[in-house]
Amino acid sequence: MRVVVVGQGYVGLPLAIRAARRGHRVVGLDTDARRVEDLKCGRSVVEDVTAAQLESVLREGTYRPATGAQAVPEFDVAVIAVPTPLRDGVPDLSHVIEAGRTVGRHLREGALVVLESTSYPGTTRTVLGPVLEEESGLRMGRQFALGFSPERIDPGNRSWTLETTPKLVSGVDAASLERTADFYAGLVERVVPVSRCEEAELAKLVENTFRAVNIALVNELAQVAHDTGLDVREALDAAATKPFGFLPFAPGPGIGGHCLPIDPVYLSWWAAQARNGRGSMLIDLAERINAARPAHVVDRVRSHLATQGRTLAGARVMLLGLAYKPGSGDLRESPALDVARLLQVEGAQVCAADPFVEPTAVGGLQLVSVTDEELAAADIVVVATDHDVFDYNRVAARAAFVLDCRGRLAGRAATAIVEQL
Numbered sequence: 001m002r003v004v005v006v007g008q009g010y011v012g013l014p015l016a017i018r019a020a021r022r023g024h025r026v027v028g029l030d031t032d033a034r035r036v037e038d039l040k041c042g043r044s045v046v047e048d049v050t051a052a053q054l055e056s057v058l059r060e061g062t063y064r065p066a067t068g069a070q071a072v073p074e075f076d077v078a079v080i081a082v083p084t085p086l087r088d089g090v091p092d093l094s095h096v097i098e099a100g101r102t103v104g105r106h107l108r109e110g111a112l113v114v115l116e117s118t119s120y121p122g123t124t125r126t127v128l129g130p131v132l133e134e135e136s137g138l139r140m141g142r143q144f145a146l147g148f149s150p151e152r153i154d155p156g157n158r159s160w161t162l163e164t165t166p167k168l169v170s171g172v173d174a175a176s177l178e179r180t181a182d183f184y185a186g187l188v189e190r191v192v193p194v195s196r197c198e199e200a201e202l203a204k205l206v207e208n209t210f211r212a213v214n215i216a217l218v219n220e221l222a223q224v225a226h227d228t229g230l231d232v233r234e235a236l237d238a239a240a241t242k243p244f245g246f247l248p249f250a251p252g253p254g255i256g257g258h259c260l261p262i263d264p265v266y267l268s269w270w271a272a273q274a275r276n277g278r279g280s281m282l283i284d285l286a287e288r289i290n291a292a293r294p295a296h297v298v299d300r301v302r303s304h305l306a307t308q309g310r311t312l313a314g315a316r317v318m319l320l321g322l323a324y325k326p327g328s329g330d331l332r333e334s335p336a337l338d339v340a341r342l343l344q345v346e347g348a349q350v351c352a353a354d355p356f357v358e359p360t361a362v363g364g365l366q367l368v369s370v371t372d373e374e375l376a377a378a379d380i381v382v383v384a385t386d387h388d389v390f391d392y393n394r395v396a397a398r399a400a401f402v403l404d405c406r407g408r409l410a411g412r413a414a415t416a417i418v419e420q421l
């Protein structure tokens with residue numbers, strides 16, 4: 001089939017390459033001309049697509065990156081995978097609408113359009129559908145099929161990939177659902193039909209909200225345990241031995257990435273719109289607890305310095321890890337960056353070690369290696385992101401004081417004073 005994938009980022013690029021490898025003729029559209037140039041030269045822009053995979057589909061001519069609305073060829077299937085951020089705390093669907101206009105202008109009778117971007121219930125049917133109808137003059141359901149299939153990609157996860165993770169599929173009517181299911185059945189191992197787009201849209205938000213709320217719970221528990229002199233991680237590990245009815249989550253310096261800080265806000269915002277201002281008290285509270293974590297890290301650093309009669313001004317703080325999750329260089333919404341910024345505001349000299357992060361991506365922050373000298377020179381070392389590549393025994397041996405936000409130094413022999421967040 002002739003497939004157009006609009007948006008060549010973390011979601012759209014792996015999908016486009018997968019479709020090309022499965023024999024479709026794919027055009028990957030993106031408004032970012034530099035990204036398209038990189039892709040044309042075989043430079044992958046996301047870690048889940050290797051340069052070899054990209055080069056192979058480019059060579060075979062089954063994948064063509066392109067920019068500009070003029071580049072849209074005739075298609076049988078168009079997939080939209082563009083950002084759905086927040087603007088001033090409110091869902092911003094401008095990219096989806098813009099992509100919808102581009103697709104709508106080239107939409108032919110009988111084609112299938114699928115939205116993959118995460119959004120609140122009703123987006124596919126009441127936001128994207130009307131844009132496609134207006135631009136094409138065709139009716140959704142009757143003259144073109146329209147579906148929603150949320151992406152569950154976990155960048156960097158080697159076990160659960162696009163192919164192996166069950167894919168939810170839905171449509172604005174039964175025929176659209178069937179068309180959407182058929183398309184994805186050729187790309188992934190298992191599709192899971194959901195009867196309406198609205199429930200599939202809600203399911204995606206629920207998955208990430210579930211994580212965000214549970215992380216907020218353990219983050220608050222960590223504060224309670226600290227204030228009362230208990231070891232929260234030992235308690236959580238003990239609770240996790242229960243073989244049923246419990247799922248483990250770990251406390252940390254806050255939540256990051258594209259999904260967890262954003263998707264719950266979409267859900268609560270939508271609930272408030274749909275119910276006369278009554279959003280979700282639990283989600284809103286979880287957001288507040290998680291958002292306050294970087295400031296809590298800084299409070300703990302400040303408290304330690306106060307025990308030595310010092311303040312943050314002039315103190316040297318070394319952050320281990322800047323990315324929002326281990327094993328990745330992804331800085332999006334990373335709480336470690338908030339910690340760095342808050343420390344700098346109070347006059348601390350902040351340096352950071354993160355072998356996965358491009359130095360150009362972190363302006364205003366000195367990047368260092370984890371050497372004995374750097375560890376010894378720091379007044380405080382904060383383990384913000386627990387990359388496996390860090391030598392935690394060396395950290396425990398060489399640093400003076402470590403605030404361990406990830407529990408990686410627990411149980412290690414240490415000459416450093418180690419506090420768990």
Ligand SMILES: NC(=O)c1ccc[n+]([C@@H]2O[C@H](COP(=O)([O-])OP(=O)(O)OC[C@H]3O[C@@H](n4cnc5c(N)ncnc54)[C@H](O)[C@@H]3O)[C@@H](O)[C@H]2O)c1
Nearest residue numbers: 007008009010011030031032082084095098099117118151
């Ligand atoms: N990254 C993840 O881990 C992840 C996981 C699941 C779902 N999602 C969701 O998928 C959607 C896309 O996220 P992403 O992480 O791939 O974003 P991204 O920023 O990595 O990529 C989006 C791409 O879309 C392009 N773009 C924006 N507007 C466009 C337009 N009108 N036409 C063509 N291209 C356009 C941008 O230039 C960018 O390259 C979001 O709704 C996100 O919430 C992301």
